[in-house]
Amino acid sequence: xxxxxxxxxxxxxxxxxxxxxxxxxxxxxxxxxxxxxxxxxxxxxxxxxxxxxxxxxxxxxxxxxxxxxxxxxxxxxxxxxxxxxxxx
Numbered sequence: 320x321x322x323x324x325x326x327x328x329x330x331x332x333x334x335x336x337x338x339x340x341x342x343x344x345x346x347x348x349x350x351x352x353x354x355x356x357x358x359x360x361x362x363x364x365x366x367x368x369x370x371x372x373x374x375x376x377x378x379x380x381x382x383x384x385x386x387x388x389x390x391x392x393x394x395x396x397x398x399x400x401x402x403x404x405x406x407x
């Protein structure tokens with residue numbers, strides 16, 4: 320797992336170096352995989368109806384429920400690599 324964790328951390332660092340902003344959907348995908356990899360299943364209460372950003376993030380993370388830490392890390396790495404060519 321340490322090799323996977325190293326690759327995951329490198330992908331997270333890579334995303335921070337993007338010179339252009341990914342789309343909101345791409346950001347939500349990265350966010351959801353990251354939270355699932357670091358925290359696990361979403362057990363937080365849903366945000367209020369007027370918190371549109373919070374609700375979108377909560378829904379994206381909640382959609383990954385049941386995904387293992389390893390699978391979430393791999394998905395995050397794949398997503399970051401896919402976006403690298405477009406946003407760096």
